[in-house]
Amino acid sequence: MVAGKIVLCRCEDVTLADLEHSVSRGYRDIEEVKRYTGFGTGPCQGKECMAAVATQLATLTQQPAEAIPPFTSRPPLAPTPLRLLARDPAGHRFPDDLDDATESEAKK
């Protein structure tokens, strides 16, 4: 490990220097910073890093903390095995013939 990196997001290896670089390139909004640096896009989805990045961002961009919104929260909120979702009735909203189509595809 090379000395000196201050890591804000351990999932995606985003450092304080990366955040400063992002702000210097003009990406100052939290959603822009997320897209530019990749922070908050790993397995923890910002649980460990978002508060830290947002707080540093307020300082770097000289904004009051209240002016920094969180990035959009989307499901799933935690790593979820796909098999648990396989029989969710919400899936039945898809056209009924979807299953048939897949089956006839498989027969070919």
Next chain:
Amino acid sequence: MWYVARRLPGHDAVRGDAIEVRIADTSVRAFPDESIAAAAIASGTRVLARSLKYHRPRTFFCFEGHCSGCLVRLSGVPNLRACQAACTAGAEVVGQNAFPSAEVDLLGAVDFLFSRGMDHHTLMTGSSVLNKLANKVVRQLSGLGKLPARAATELPDVAQRTVDVCVIGGGPAGLAAAATTARAGRSTILIDDQLRPGGSLRTDPRTGRSAAEASWAQATAAGVEVLARSTAIGYFPEDDGGVLAVAAPERLYRIHAASWIWATGGYPVNLPFPDNDRPGVLAARAVGRLLVDHGILGGDKICIVEVPEMAPDATALASALYDAGAEVVRIALGNATGTRGRSWVSALDTATGKVECDLVAVAAIPAPASEGARQQGCRVVLDPAAGGFRVVVDEHGRATTPGVWACGDVTGYLGPAAAADDGARVGKNVVSST
């Protein structure tokens, strides 16, 4: 094997009978009541994986399922959190994302080659040939884990619940709120994502394991349906009038409720100092959890890096670690200038010199776990003194969305005792207003 953490005598009675699990091809002693991560750290495991970009060593940090440090392949299934997987006899644990192994990873060279950081937007974009080649290589290297050994054969059914009150989070605030609404005759369900409910009660020497077990038992005795090892994974307002999806180990629950109480607490987070991601740097709450819930002393010489807001918590932890036999040094965040060590921390650099240690405990304000409440449209505000994006509540505990309440650390850090009081208070308010 080289040990840092050790099991304290006198805890075996509550642990049950020892079993064996295999971690990185070594057989280790474990207990059915504890997590794979606890068994691993107690048996000398240091590095579990490598990070995505620089291949820096990664391992345990939070011990409560909210970071990505301890993702492992467990009995053929990739990307499971070692701290949220219970030890079962014969379980096989291997690290991920490293070649040839997590301890000795040749791709760690990336960290040296890009010692000042890497802007992947401009990396290898000068020549189109080089760019194509670089893309090929990067696509081979990126991604987490390998596909499961087998496809899922059983597809579990989906369960429905319609209740008066749904409490999300089984820490001090959630257990107290749920017990209060259930005692008043409201049908109440409580969702907790940990191996055993209790939340921060299990991490703080001022409360501890017995307080957690007692609060859990009280909620159950009051008639609360407790879904343990279950995670609220999303709120879907457009689905069936509003559904909270909950992933339990063996099924998905769809929950409808008249009132929602968010008691999700806060996430243990790191603090910004150089090389704060070195293995052996753990959340102070994780060090507390190992000690008071598992009877494992994380190290013999422990540095606590802290912010002033957490001084009371750091004092309680330091004194409990000292009583258990560790040497403890407390360092203010501003004085921490780096960490040293190879695959585990061996010293903390400070403004006044090097402090040798075998564990660093980071006492940061926990970040409010507000993303679920945000999916219900509740307003949150960034409040660094509260640890992050806290849910905005009125004096009764009402969030800005009708029918939604919040209590405990998710509204700003309170600590276990005050969070329990807050939960009971908000539970009462929910009862009197519905």
